Amino acid sequence: MEYLLNVAGLERHLPICKVSDDIYIAAFIMFNDVEVTVACAEELLKKAPEFDVIITAESKGIPLAYEMARQAGNKPYIVARKGPKIYMSDLVTVNVDSITTDHMQTLCVGHDEREVMEDKQILVVDDVISTGESIAALDKLVDEVGGNVVGRMSVLAEGEAANRDDIIFLAKLPLFDANGEVM
Numbered sequence: 008m009e010y011l012l013n014v015a016g017l018e019r020h021l022p023i024c025k026v027s028d029d030i031y032i033a034a035f036i037m038f039n040d041v042e043v044t045v046a047c048a049e050e051l052l053k054k055a056p057e058f059d060v061i062i063t064a065e066s067k068g069i070p071l072a073y074e075m076a077r078q079a080g081n082k083p084y085i086v087a088r089k090g091p092k093i094y095m096s097d098l099v100t101v102n103v104d105s106i107t108t109d110h111m112q113t114l115c116v117g118h119d120e121r122e123v124m125e126d127k128q129i130l131v132v133d134d135v136i137s138t139g140e141s142i143a144a145l146d147k148l149v150d151e152v153g154g155n156v157v158g159r160m161s162v163l164a165e166g167e168a169a170n171r172d173d174i175i176f177l178a179k180l181p182l183f184d185a186n187g188e189v190m
């Protein structure tokens with residue numbers, strides 16, 4: 008089963024994958040797809056508010072955040088990591104329970120990322136917003152390090168996220184039932 012996605016003037020066939028007995032998603036994986044990453048970054052920047060720094064969540068948001076930061080004139084971008092690394096100090100950690108993962112995850116930043124974000128205008132970016140858990144965790148991280156969230160953006164808003172008025176996105180992505188029918 009596949010879903011035909013139109014985004015940023017491009018078409019992609021997304022495989023429909025099981026999340027639970029009742030919920031299936033069309034998996035949107037920007038890894039390996041430079042054309043989609045570059046085009047989506049360009050379209051998102053046209054809609055973006057003024058910002059100093061981009062933050063995203065490890066891992067699928069990384070190429071998008073990098074490309075947006077590059078196209079915006081080499082602005083800094085921060086990756087909130089799913090676990091601490093030995094080279095990170097003074098950790099700030101939040102919990103996140105995203106739709107694709109069957110266990111609670113964490114997102115964290117360290118001292119270096121805090122310094123980049125403190126008192127700055129921060130644009131929160133991800134590839135997909137679905138339950139909103141990941142973007143909410145990024146919001147919380149920014150808040151805890153003293154940054155100011157000026158916008159929340161994603162390429163796709165999945166399921167009920169498409170009804171949110173506090174996010175900017177390029178296209179809606181439906182959820183599916185076990186027969187591949189749009190919910």
Ligand SMILES: O=P(O)(O)OC[C@H]1O[C@H](OP(=O)(O)OP(=O)(O)O)[C@H](O)[C@@H]1O
Nearest residue numbers: 066067105106107136137138139140141
């Ligand atoms: O709105 P939510 O329900 O939180 O879902 C959206 C998040 O889920 C995916 O990441 P995932 O947790 O699958 O991790 P990955 O990017 O490492 O694959 C996606 O890249 C978003 O970050």
Ligand SMILES: Nc1ncnc2[nH]cnc12
Nearest residue numbers: 032033034035107135137
């Ligand atoms: N449709 C989707 N594809 C990839 N990652 C996701 N995370 C949440 N929904 C997703």
